[in-house]
Amino acid sequence: MSEFASGPQEWVGAWSEKRAALTPDRDGLVDATTGARFTYADLDRRANRTARLLREHGVEDGGRVAVVSRNRPEVVDLFFATGKTGGVLAPLSHRLAPPELGELLERVDPALLVVETPFLADVRGAMAETDSLDTDVLAVEASDGAGDGADVDAPTYAESLPAPDSPVETATLSPEDPHLLLHTGGSTGTPKETVITHRGVVWNSLNTITAWGLRDDDVTPMVFPMFHTGGWNVITVPLWHMGGTVVIAREFDPGELLRVIDEEGGSVLVAVPAVLRMMTDHERWADTDLSSLRVAKSGGGPCRQSVMETWWDRGIDLSQGYGLTECGPNNFAMPEGWPREKADAVGTPAMHVAARVVEDGEAVETGAIGELQLRSPHAAAGYLDNPDETEATFGSGWVATGDLARVDEDGYYHIEGRKKDLFVSGGENVYPAEVEDAIADYDAVAECVVVPVSDDQWGQVGKAVVELTPGVAAFSLDALRSFLDGRLARFKHPHHLAFVDEMPTSGPDKIDRQAVTERFGE
Template sequence: MKNIGAMFKQRAVVSPELEAYVEPSSGVRVNYRQMNERINQCADVLRTLDVCKGDRVALLMPNSMEFCCLFYAAAKIGAIAVPLNTRLAAAELEFILSDSGSSVLFYGDVFAETVEAVKAGTSHPCTVREWVPATAGKTSLVARVKSADAAEPEVVCGGSDNVFIMYTSGTTGNPKGVVHTHDSVTTAASAWALTVDVRYEDRVLLPLPMFHVAALTTVIFCAMRGITLISMPQFDPMTVWSLIVDERVSIGGAVPAILNFMRQVPQFAELDAPNFRYFITGGAPMPEALIKIYAAKNMQVVQGYALTESCGGGTLLLNEDALRKVGSAGRACMFTDLAVRDAEGTISERGEGEVVLRSDFLLKEYWNRPDATRDAFENGWFRTGDIGEIDDEGYLYIKDRIKDMIISGGENIYPAEVESVIIGIPGIGEVAVIGLPDEKWGEIACAIVVADQTKVSAESIIDFCGEKLARYKLPKKVLFVEAIPRNPSGKILKRVLRDQYIKGA
């Protein structure tokens, strides 16, 4: 029976002196043997707090060894970790803590004020009985660990038992808790390890927050494969390249926006990082120009498509196809079936429709939401809600979210396609395309932009789009705004924009 915590213990047996976790900004540097002992001490702390199998343990913490150790400690004793997005407001955290039924909350000291606001909240029943700061005070995690037992706890769970609940961003309402098991996490990490080029003793840079599934799966993947995790809790484009060189980083996690920042700093021009092989990115397609910039530095880029519900598994576009298949999310990774579903419910391996996945890395359920769980699956296939196209070679191209699609005069318009054109116009900072009601066409595309209006106008934006897109796809309206609303994960809140501009139309 697979247990993620027991897997870490086995890595400590196989590779005790291999560096496990390195955090240059705080001076933390521990090997697998030392980290496993700390995990066991955290497990003992959990036991003294009366945490039992099935109990939920919430983590409101920045990337840190404490976060990782608490996560593995909970896994060892059968508790369920609930990683919390540190960017959320107190009211949002209050909902998640209540919905998950978390009994213990560990929090970073910088979030003490937020925690006090959560405690004072009255919108949702509070289930938390222990509030434990990371380092401040006599009852902090650090203080408790000093007297904790480092002996291995008895592992009595694994397999299909729940290991963590991660809440989705909630662009259409309250977030849903995505439940993953020891088995689904193991499959997701294995899918990565067997699809991309990873090697024993690689060193992986992680500047992405561990409360996101791709970063958390990276943490697990590193222990599984015998890799050193180089943690960067606060991303800094001015120092990241020296860190990559000094720590002999071989693989870097990123998103396209981070890579765009990194290539603009002065150190990039003279960079010599002989140990580095590639970045693995997701969240958005990599622009062709950016791929070429990194290729010129002999740095590969692996792109992927995944969801919280897939534990970071899904598709991967390997570097050798990055330019030939620009805009693609790649092909199905190991242990993954990929297809599209048409409006009649027919599943096909090629063509256009809703992207569907089938794999053992998929979520077990949505926490306390049997209705949502039932709606998400159809004959074993998980319905992603994304519209995509699979070409003749099996490469996936994500078009947009189903709910964001615009139907104008009977033609489908994918906002993401229009947005990708507009964002390439000099002077444009941000863009969101939504559908507005129209008597003639049913709906029209409306571009909402943050821009330097000394460089662009509504007319110039529409003209530029006319050179790149079919006429029916062109925005019929352009609105200039100071800012575009986003949720704490950075996703654009199109629901808010639609409510605002449809009512004002």
């Protein structure tokens, strides 16, 4: 703990305690899987029990608890309880392979590990991969049938919880103390653990509330996994800050998501493009009452114009956002009354965010493409036990995002893809995101990734990897290139074409570009 921690700084971790005092009877959490509803008073009582459990296992004053689970109330309890004890919550992806999970567990070195029963076998395998990990394990029963028949060779979380739910003594925290360890997407190698401080959580919440105009009566169906920054910082914590309601579920289902918006009066929705597209393709789309939705954002990758138009046709002002685990993640907002021709932009910087586009450390001219860098009090503190990567990303005083961007004459920022994805064809820079956006306008294309391959004449050329729109036949490369004539410079046209039944994903339903490159690129 910081030696400067005192007085008014105590509040940064006491989210459930403060909300229980302000709005005790308002629903803070709804579990759509079981139908259970929890007021803020309920959540605080649960957090008090969980805080006592954490202290029994040494999860206080910087001690760590890791959790491998789908979205469920117990994960929320751990978030609020670590705020009370001064512990650090490290949610880990249940989608990781045992060796990857083992490496992260060894790095996090938790005093307590909480595991939902469907993932116990993988976690045991992960722990076997480590050399020195010695931690207590508690099992959380799935409650929806998942993992039935699993060998639950661990004490259960429910039976281990102390009975008293009265207030506990809370830690005195500094804003610089860590609250979350959130790992990056991990499309290249084992993910890095990003250190998110209480200051970062609070300032991202403030940026989100002020930029998006969140209200105390807002309701959101939260579709991001809680092992991802999207599960906490995109919308969950900002809504709790305001006293709103967050709806969670174990699994994503587009029809169920539409039902929740309709029946719960969902007013805020943030999702990745794939989720937004699946909702519009669902049979319930046309009959669902969406009139309660007033904030709708797409994040985690470019959203196709055709998807956005489908939402606009229903009167929903869907726009794109941009974020990353290392900063925010909510960094931009669309100005009020933004014109539709700016739909491919992510907007202008939020209230307490500075942004710039640079090349070799110097700002580029308006309209030129360079690396996007961000600065904000909601930036992460760095990477856990990784000083070299921390220096590379945070060392300049700006967060180097690794994303290419440009700023137009009206101050709107446009993301042009990852810096590492750029390739050179015949001496010309080719930005795959630009090519993919053009290809996505072809009616037969549901998703597209462009990867570079070697070419004797041009050095490198693009290969378009396409997931077809359901029920549409495959097309030829010549047909695609003919469609692109007049839309893209010829040197940007793909020279090769491949089809996949379904794009591989990484993280919260984001397309795994690395997996596509490994299969189709060179």
